[in-house]
Amino acid sequence: MNINLTMIGQAIAFFIFVVFCMKYVWPPIMAALQERQKKIADGLAASDRAARDLELAQEKSAQELREAKQQAAGLIEQANKRAAQIVEASKDDARKEGQKLIEQAKAEIEQERNQARDALRAEIATIAVAGAEKILETSVDASKHNEMLEKLAAEL
Amino acid sequence: MAGSASEYIQHHLQNLTYGKLPAGYERADGTVLQDATWTLAHTGKEASDMGFWALHIDSLGWAVALGALFLFIFRLAAKRATSDQPGGLQNFVEVMVEFVDQSVKETFHGKNKVIAPLSLTIFCWVFLMNLMDLVPVDFLPQLFHLMGLEYMKVVPTTDVNVTLGMSLSVFALIIYYSLKVKGVGGFVGELTLHPFSSDNLFLKILLVPINFLLEGVSLIAKPISLALRLFGNLYAGELIFILIALLPFWAQWALSVPWAIFHILVITLQAFIFMMLTIVYLSMAHEDSH
Numbered sequence: 001m002n003i004n005l006t007m008i009g010q011a012i013a014f015f016i017f018v019v020f021c022m023k024y025v026w027p028p029i030m031a032a033l034q035e036r037q038k039k040i041a042d043g044l045a046a047s048d049r050a051a052r053d054l055e056l057a058q059e060k061s062a063q064e065l066r067e068a069k070q071q072a073a074g075l076i077e078q079a080n081k082r083a084a085q086i087v088e089a090s091k092d093d094a095r096k097e098g099q100k101l102i103e104q105a106k107a108e109i110e111q112e113r114n115q116a117r118d119a120l121r122a123e124i125a126t127i128a129v130a131g132a133e134k135i136l137e138t139s140v141d142a143s144k145h146n147e148m149l150e151k152l153a154a155e156l
Numbered sequence: 157m158a159g160s161a162s163e164y165i166q167h168h169l170q171n172l173t174y175g176k177l178p179a180g181y182e183r184a185d186g187t188v189l190q191d192a193t194w195t196l197a198h199t200g201k202e203a204s205d206m207g208f209w210a211l212h213i214d215s216l217g218w219a220v221a222l223g224a225l226f227l228f229i230f231r232l233a234a235k236r237a238t239s240d241q242p243g244g245l246q247n248f249v250e251v252m253v254e255f256v257d258q259s260v261k262e263t264f265h266g267k268n269k270v271i272a273p274l275s276l277t278i279f280c281w282v283f284l285m286n287l288m289d290l291v292p293v294d295f296l297p298q299l300f301h302l303m304g305l306e307y308m309k310v311v312p313t314t315d316v317n318v319t320l321g322m323s324l325s326v327f328a329l330i331i332y333y334s335l336k337v338k339g340v341g342g343f344v345g346e347l348t349l350h351p352f353s354s355d356n357l358f359l360k361i362l363l364v365p366i367n368f369l370l371e372g373v374s375l376i377a378k379p380i381s382l383a384l385r386l387f388g389n390l391y392a393g394e395l396i397f398i399l400i401a402l403l404p405f406w407a408q409w410a411l412s413v414p415w416a417i418f419h420i421l422v423i424t425l426q427a428f429i430f431m432m433l434t435i436v437y438l439s440m441a442h443e444d445s446h
Contacts, residue, residue, distance in 0.1 A: 002204050003317060004175065006212040010219060010312075010321025017223045017281065022273040025227065028234040029253045032246075035239035 125149045161402050166200060168293060168398045171315060172300075172307040173203035175210025198306065212315055219312035222284040223277075230280070252280065259432065264439040270329075271438050278322070279431040285312040286390055286423035290416055293397045313390040313426075319383040326434050327379035333441040347371045378437055382430065389426050393419050 128149060174196050181189045184199040196213075197203035203210065233249035242250060256276045264271055288311045300308040312318045334343045350371065352363045393415075400412045 002171075002173075002206075002210065003320070004173075004206070004208050004210040004212070006171075006210075006216055006315065006317035007321040007324070009211060009216045010318045011325045013216070013220050013223060014277075014281075014322050014325045017227060018270070018274050018277045020227055021230070021277045022270060025230045025234045026253070026273040026276065028237045029230075029249060030257070032237035032239050032242075033250060033254065036242075039239055 121153050124153050128152060164402065165395075165398055167307070168297065169309070169314075169395075170200045170203065170307045171212040171309050172214040172305055173197040173206060173210050174213050175203070175206030177202065177206060181205065196306075212309075212317060214307065214309050215312045215315040215318050218288060218310055219281075219285055219318055222288070222312070223281045226277075226280045226284055230276075252276065256431070260435055263432070263435045264442070266439070266442045268333075268438075268442070271435060274329075274438075275431045275435055278434055279427050282313060282322075282386065282430050283424060283427035285318070286427055288312070289314070289390060289393055289397065289419060289423060292412075293394070293401045311390060311394055313386055314394045316383065316387045316391075319387040320379075322430075323379040323383035323386075326382065326437065330375075330378065330437050330441045333438060337442050347375070378433075382433055382437075386426050386430050389422055393422060 129145075174194065176192055176194050177183070177189055179189055179192045183189065184202060197206060197210070229245070230249055230252075233246050236243070237246060253276060256279055257272055260272045260275055291310060296310045297308040309315065334346070338346060348364045348368045348371070349360070350367055352367055354360050354363060396415055397412065400408055400415065403411065
């Protein structure tokens, strides 16, 4: 066990190794470690943010769904109302049309009745004369009894 | 390995020494040197006669090789370091770095760019040097014997020069940071005015030598204990491996395997203790606690 120069040699080697380690080994590894730490922290923060965003989006979509439902309900109600209105209106129209038709028919009937009556009236004199001739067995001078016949026709 | 057990043990505990032998020195083979010569020691006696001017080539060589291995691996990982998904090597290196960083942060609260990489270097380097203890004791020395080198001690931390070299470097850092943080006056005051202090100026001056003795001893004890703790543990461990190697080859495993398994703990623990104490000493040097 001799104390000798080895001690100084070892000290020099030690010094060189420590300096090398300090300059070329420690900083890059520490930098990588710290960078990774930062990356992980950033990633965690990002995932937190994403989760929050997702929650917000879900809320928003739920709200929009609700609004859409409301809108749809409103539309349906409106449509129903409108349909009822249309039905009502067409019923009205139909009623009016029917009334009109009935009135038209009535007027036509009236007209035809009047026509028939007029025709009848025109013929009644002849029929009455013929009838009277049969009864009297003589001819009736139409011109002589014209006045009476007209009176009769007017009575019809 | 021919020779008696004690020769075998001594041979295993002898470093490969390159040093200066004085002029007129009679070498082991009987030749007498004309001039002072730098040469490899052929015996343990020659090695110790070289005195201070000698290098343990094996300790230093293995230490530098292992340190370079550590830095090579870590530098490789540092170059490829990415903040994306790390590979296997990066994972391992990151675990080590984070472990050391955590240890430093728990103990040292100031701002210092040196302490953390210093601790990493100490831990990994000491660990690797200790790890050489688990290589079978005869394996590498025999290999180098075939290459013509008489002595080969492969565990650098069983050489007190290596541990002292490191702990004295740490000691230098302790002094440097003490002076830097507290100033010369503060550091001297810390050494002389505590732990005993008085409001009386005369008494204060009287207490200075006592304080200086106490604080000086505790200061000097730091590097010595740091070095000797590591050295002692590893030296003892190595010695036991050598003793086990003296058994017949078919019986060695019964002792060497349990001891090696236990030694894994010692190796890691001693590396950790060396690192931890370095951090503690340096953080004490940064604190104006008194």
